[in-house]
Amino acid sequence: AEEDFSWFDLTEIELLRVKCLPHTLDVLRASSLYTPFHIQLSHKTQRARAHRRFIELLPPESRNVEDSLRVRVSTEQILTLPELKANPFRERICRVFSTAPERDSLSFEDFLDLFSVFSDAATPEIKSHYAFRIFDFDDDGTLNKEDLKCLVNCLTGDGQDTQLTSSEMKQLIENILEESDIDRDGTINLSEFQHVISRSPDFTSSFKIVL
Amino acid sequence: MWGNLNSPKTGENLPTKKHQKNPQKLKPPSPSPVFSPLPSIFASPCLCSPLPRKLQAGRPARPASGIRGSEGPLRLGRAWARLAGAPKILVPWRTTLTRIGGQYGAGTESYFTLLRFLLGLNILGALFQGALTLLPLLLLGPIPGPPSQGVHQPCGPYDPLPQGLVDYPTLLINLLSGEGHLEWSPLFYGFYPAQLSGGTFRLPVAYLLSTFVSGLLCLLLILHRSVSGLKQTLLSESGALTSYSHRIFSAWDFGLRGAGPVELRRRALRYELQVELEEASERKRAEARTRAQWAGLWATRILLNLLVLAMLGAAFYGIYWAVDPNKVLQTPVLRLLVAYLPSIFISAANLLLPPVFGLITGLEGYPRSRQLQLLLLRTVFLRLASLVVLLASLWNEITCGGKPEAEACATCGYNSAERPCWETRVGQEMYKLLLFDLLTALAIPLLVQFPRKLLGTVCCGRLGRLLGTMEFQVPEEVLGLVYGQTLVWIGAFYCPLLAGLNAIKFLIIFYLKRFSLFFFCSPASRTFRASAANFFFPLVLLLGLAISAVPVLYGIFVIPPSKLCGPFRGQVTIWAAVPHAIQGLPRTARDFLFFLGTLSFAVPLMLVSSVLMVYTLTLASSYGRQVSKLKGHIKMESKSKVLLAQRIVALSGEERDL
Numbered sequence: 001a002e003e004d005f006s007w008f009d010l011t012e013i014e015l016l017r018v019k020c021l022p023h024t025l026d027v028l029r030a031s032s033l034y035t036p037f038h039i040q041l042s043h044k045t046q047r048a049r050a051h052r053r054f055i056e057l058l059p060p061e062s063r064n065v066e067d068s069l070r071v072r073v074s075t076e077q078i079l080t081l082p083e084l085k086a087n088p089f090r091e092r093i094c095r096v097f098s099t100a101p102e103r104d105s106l107s108f109e110d111f112l113d114l115f116s117v118f119s120d121a122a123t124p125e126i127k128s129h130y131a132f133r134i135f136d137f138d139d140d141g142t143l144n145k146e147d148l149k150c151l152v153n154c155l156t157g158d159g160q161d162t163q164l165t166s167s168e169m170k171q172l173i174e175n176i177l178e179e180s181d182i183d184r185d186g187t188i189n190l191s192e193f194q195h196v197i198s199r200s201p202d203f204t205s206s207f208k209i210v211l
Numbered sequence: 212m213w214g215n216l217n218s219p220k221t222g223e224n225l226p227t228k229k230h231q232k233n234p235q236k237l238k239p240p241s242p243s244p245v246f247s248p249l250p251s252i253f254a255s256p257c258l259c260s261p262l263p264r265k266l267q268a269g270r271p272a273r274p275a276s277g278i279r280g281s282e283g284p285l286r287l288g289r290a291w292a293r294l295a296g297a298p299k300i301l302v303p304w305r306t307t308l309t310r311i312g313g314q315y316g317a318g319t320e321s322y323f324t325l326l327r328f329l330l331g332l333n334i335l336g337a338l339f340q341g342a343l344t345l346l347p348l349l350l351l352g353p354i355p356g357p358p359s360q361g362v363h364q365p366c367g368p369y370d371p372l373p374q375g376l377v378d379y380p381t382l383l384i385n386l387l388s389g390e391g392h393l394e395w396s397p398l399f400y401g402f403y404p405a406q407l408s409g410g411t412f413r414l415p416v417a418y419l420l421s422t423f424v425s426g427l428l429c430l431l432l433i434l435h436r437s438v439s440g441l442k443q444t445l446l447s448e449s450g451a452l453t454s455y456s457h458r459i460f461s462a463w464d465f466g467l468r469g470a471g472p473v474e475l476r477r478r479a480l481r482y483e484l485q486v487e488l489e490e491a492s493e494r495k496r497a498e499a500r501t502r503a504q505w506a507g508l509w510a511t512r513i514l515l516n517l518l519v520l521a522m523l524g525a526a527f528y529g530i531y532w533a534v535d536p537n538k539v540l541q542t543p544v545l546r547l548l549v550a551y552l553p554s555i556f557i558s559a560a561n562l563l564l565p566p567v568f569g570l571i572t573g574l575e576g577y578p579r580s581r582q583l584q585l586l587l588l589r590t591v592f593l594r595l596a597s598l599v600v601l602l603a604s605l606w607n608e609i610t611c612g613g614k615p616e617a618e619a620c621a622t623c624g625y626n627s628a629e630r631p632c633w634e635t636r637v638g639q640e641m642y643k644l645l646l647f648d649l650l651t652a653l654a655i656p657l658l659v660q661f662p663r664k665l666l667g668t669v670c671c672g673r674l675g676r677l678l679g680t681m682e683f684q685v686p687e688e689v690l691g692l693v694y695g696q697t698l699v700w701i702g703a704f705y706c707p708l709l710a711g712l713n714a715i716k717f718l719i720i721f722y723l724k725r726f727s728l729f730f731f732c733s734p735a736s737r738t739f740r741a742s743a744a745n746f747f748f749p750l751v752l753l754l755g756l757a758i759s760a761v762p763v764l765y766g767i768f769v770i771p772p773s774k775l776c777g778p779f780r781g782q783v784t785i786w787a788a789v790p791h792a793i794q795g796l797p798r799t800a801r802d803f804l805f806f807l808g809t810l811s812f813a814v815p816l817m818l819v820s821s822v823l824m825v826y827t828l829t830l831a832s833s834y835g836r837q838v839s840k841l842k843g844h845i846k847m848e849s850k851s852k853v854l855l856a857q858r859i860v861a862l863s864g865e866e867r868d869l
Contacts, residue, residue, distance in 0.1 A: 086473045087465065118465065131460070148459070155463060156481040157474075164481070168488050175455045175491075183857055191859065196456045199845075203461035210466060 046119065047112065049211050053081070054111050072105035083209050088154040092134045118209040127207045128197040132190050142187035148173050303327070307725065313472045315728065316479065316735040318685040323721070325689060325748060329696055330717045332432060336425040336703065337711035343421035344707050345397055347414065352407030357395055358775055366623040369631035369775040371395045380543040387646060388550040389639035398642070400705045401635040401776030415778045415788035422704045422763065429700070430756060437749030458484065475734050490578045508576050515571050519589060522567065526560040526593070527600045534604035534640075553604075553640065554647035557597045561694070562651075565590045565687060587686050591751055594694045595758055602701070602762050605640060609633045610770060624771035632776040634705045634766070641702025641709060648695055649716050656727040664731050683732045688724070689748050697755035704763045 055063050057077045062068065075094045084090045095103050097114040106114070116122060117130045136143055137150045152172060153163055164172065180188050180196045188196075197203050304327060312320035348354070357372045358364075371394040373381070385391030395402055407414050462480070467473050500508070533552035548555075568589045572582045611617035611626055619626045630636050660681060667679015699713040768786050772779040779785045793804050806812055 082468055083466075086468060086470045088463075088473070088477075089465075135460070152459060152484075155459065155477065156484070157477045162477065162481065164484065168485065171488055171491075172455060172459075172484065176459060179454050179456045193460070197461055200457045200461040206461060206464040206466070208466050 046115075046121075046211070050112055050115050051108070053211060054108050057081075069108050072100060072107045073111070074105045078106055078111075083211065089134055092137065096130065096133045115209065115211055118207065120208065124197070124204050125194065127204060128194045129190065131197070131203075131207055132193045135193075142189050143193065144187045145173055145177075148176060148188075304721075311725070311728065313469075314475065314734060315683060315732070316475060318735060319683050319728065321748075322683070322685050322688050322692075323725070326692060326717060326721055326724075328432075328436065329692060330714060330721070332429055332696075333699065333710050333714040333717060335428065336699075337708070337714055339425045339428070340421045340703065340707050340710060343417045344403065344414070347407060347412050347417065348397065348403060351409050351412055352404060352414070355402060355404045364775060366774040367627040367631040369773075371401070371632070371635075384543050384547050384550070387547060387643070389642045390550075394635060394639070398706060398708050399635045399638045400707070400778075401632045401773070403707075403778045405778050405780055413788075413792050415782075416792045418707075418778050419767070419785070419789060421707075425703070425710075426700070426756070426760070426763075430753075433749055433752055433756065437746065437753070440749065441746050455484075455487070478734065486579055490580065493578050512575050515575055519568065519571060522564060523593060523596070526556070526564065526597065530556045530560070530597055530600045531604045534601060534608065551643055551647060553601055554644050557601065557644070558647060558651050560597055561594060561691075564593055568593075583686075587690075587747070590687065590690055591693075591754075594690050595697065595755060598694070598697060598701070599758065601640070601644075605637060606762075606765075609636070623774060625773070627774075632773045633770070634773060634777055637762075637766070638702055638706030638709070641698055642706055642712075644698050645695070645702070645709065645712060645716065648691075648698070649719065652691075652720050652723060656723065656731070660727055660731045680733050681731050682735055683728055685735075690751065693748070693751050693755050696752065697759050700756060700759035701762055704766070 051068065054073070055068050057073050057080070058068060058071060062071050075091070075098070078094055079085060079090050084093065087093070093114065094106065097110045097117075098104065098106050099110055100106075117126060132143070135147060135151050137147045138144075143151075149169060152169060156162055156164060163169075177186065177188070180192050182192050182195070304323075308320055308323055308327075311323055358369050371391070373385070373391050377385070377391065381391070385393055389399065393399075397403070403414060403418065405415065458480070464476065467476060530553055533556045565586070568586055572586050572589075575582070575585075577585065606613075609625055609630055611620040614620070615624060619628055625633055663678050663681060667675050669675070670678065695713065695716070699709050702709045766785065768784060770784075772782055772785050774780050779788055782788055782791075793801055796804070
């Protein structure tokens with residue numbers, strides 16, 4: 001019976017919106033409705049491979065096992081990886097997975113999280129959850145028109161002549177909201193986003209980075 | 212927040228769960244049947260075992276919603292994939308094609324894969340025909356000498372070999388137009404004798420068999436290619452997936468590496484979005500048109516279609532006229548020109564008319580995708596119909612317009628005065644077309660693309676950019692390939708080594724096109740739907756195969772073979788060699804083969820095939836109904852999801868007010 005609600009996942013953001021007593025919050029956190037979305041890479045070789053790539057980014061003096069698990073790598077270093085260098089969403093990815101207070105560096109656990117979410121081992125719900133967070137440019141828990149505009153600009157290109165005209169952009173955003181905004185509040189929340197994603201079969205194969 | 216690798220968080224939470232009994236607060240004020248599961252979940256402390264979601268320390272990861280698969284099957288799957296991928300290493304040019312696909316888009320890559328496929332087909336066909344016709348001739352039989360000269364022969368003197376010494380220009384012309392020494396050579400039909408020494412190997416039957424078998428093989432391979440491509444395409448291009456949300460949210464491939472492919476994908480995405488938005492606004496505009504505007508638009512369309520038909524008619528008339536043999540000219544250059552006149556007309560029509568069609572379809576006021584389809588249709592028609600017109604002109608010449616009682620055709624059944632060996636003539640025409648096609652392919656980069664590139668660098672500003680940017684036009688190039696292959700299929704019966712020549716030509720064209728692509732062309736801005744590459748192009752190839760079957764079968768079954776040349780001399784029709792050979796078989800085989808030709812075999816076969824077809828059709832329609840039912844189910848599921856999601860939002864809104 002628990003599988004019936006696998007799509008019904010409360011995220012941290014929504015959880016914090018449910019204003020209730022702290023012990024209720026713990027109950028919710030302990031429930032199967034809430035998943036921490038932290039996945040262990042089940043395959044040892046993948047973890048070892050991730051560790052190897054992480055160590056390459058460290059300065060030479062801290063390239064041993066204990067330091068690598070403690071030290072944080074700055075975002076600029078992470079962005080030199082060939083898998084991420086040309087990705088239009090690279091900064092958002094680093095921001096989303098970073099657990100540092102200023103969101104500008106990644107520890108090895110964050111790094112592992114990153115590549116496990118983008119690996120084959122992650123289920124579509126997890127991938128769509130993180131995709132939502134990556135596309136949420138202002139980190140407010142919903143995709144509003146500004147977020148969608150930034151998203152489209154990321155997809156089409158950054159230059160002046162590679163962007164859509166403002167009328168095209170307006171039309172496009174209206175069409176997207178028309179198709180995906182179910183409760184007609186002008187923004188797309190996580191459930192609506194996951195609903196749209198669930199209908200496309202190639203999302204899982206395109207939301208993938210192989211180390 | 213997300214816990215460690217060996218997360219002990221479950222342990223922390225369990226105690227709190229045990230003594231919590233709160234959730235009355237979260238009960239919705241007015242529960243309705245749909246939502247009754249919800250309060251119960253909040254109410255019960257033991258919330259349906261969180262174990263599958265959380266990983267306890269020390270426990271091996273069970274296959275649950277967070278993890279997929281375990282180690283054993285994963286390894287096996289990987290080993291199997293490696294094994295299945297092994298034959299792919301043998302296929303040539305793999306790295307080149309992936310490079311082309313990454314830099315220039317999937318459409319360009321599909322052109323080169325089609326070229327590679329056709330090269331394989333031609334090599335196979337050439338090997339087959341060579342093994343069944345040329346090899347026995349070289350190994351067994353006497354190499355036939357030139358046909359006897361001077362003696363009065365019943366169906367006109369046939370004297371292909373030139374007398375005495377031949378000067379150099381004439382030699383060159385003979386090489387280029389398949390006359391002279393080349394005419395009496397294994398290249399053409401006329402050379403092969405009716406009997407080989409030894410008497411055991413029947414060359415006529417082998418000749419026919421090689422044609423039929425290679426044709427069948429081509430058909431099967433093309434069908435296989437188009438069916439597997441179609442399966443892939445139908446899955447990925449159903450209507451719901453091309454919505455805007457899908458394109459924006461789930462179409463970006465995060466595995467793309469390198470600035471080049473990323474830029475390419477961005478351009479393609481931008482183009483797709485712009486086309487979609489433009490079409491949507493076009494549709495809105497079309498809906499808003501008044502009756503007067505509609506009338507004007509349709510009048511324009513009819514006029515433009517008449518213009519297109521007129522241009523096609525003029526081109527076809529030119530081709531028809533160019534095949535006329537009654538031009539005797541002295542200078543070698545003019546002779547060459549006249550010999551190549553049909554090829555020149557066809558190539559000119561195929562080069563000049565499609566851009567004009569492009570301009571015309573732009574004026575017709577259709578949405579862009581419709582325009583592209585119309586343009587493709589018109590170009591396909593032009594390419595294949597020009598060949599048909601050429602063949603019609605040849606047919607007219609050979610069979611005196613289909614009238615066997617006309618005076619030129621009365622004695623021998625074909626026009627023996629002008630064409631004592633008509634099969635070789637058809638073969639020569641196809642040979643010339645092939646050579647001229649290769650010549651055009653060589654000339655275009657040199658005479659068109661290179662100057663444009665030069666001008667692009669010299670002139671500055673917008674004009675320079677306009678001239679200098681060239682893109683690889685995939686549909687036109689693919690239709691050129693189809694045209695070349697259709698030529699070979701028509702000509703392979705009359706010119707057995709044509710498939711081998713075509714293989715060499717395709718090899719040259721591969722390297723030539725690759726060179727011009729990398730040197731002159733910029734990456735494509737137009738995306739190419741996979742359905743076009745996987746479905747439309749093999750379809751046109753099949754159409755070419757069907758069209759090429761007509762002259763070959765007509766020549767085999769209807770027109771009497773030449774009496775002075777070829778392996779079928781002296782027979783009533785070319786096909787007559789087969790029953791004649793069957794007579795020589797042992798009795799049971801002969802009876803069986805003759806039985807296959809009778810009605811008592813054909814009628815039951817037809818009945819069984821129709822029953823099978825009806826069964827397959829009903830199966831397909833029942834699957835279709837099942838699919839639509841499942842789609843309805845999905846809609847209902849999503850409706851209930853939507854309702855619950857709205858409920859959550861309302862709930863959290865209420866909680867905020869609490």
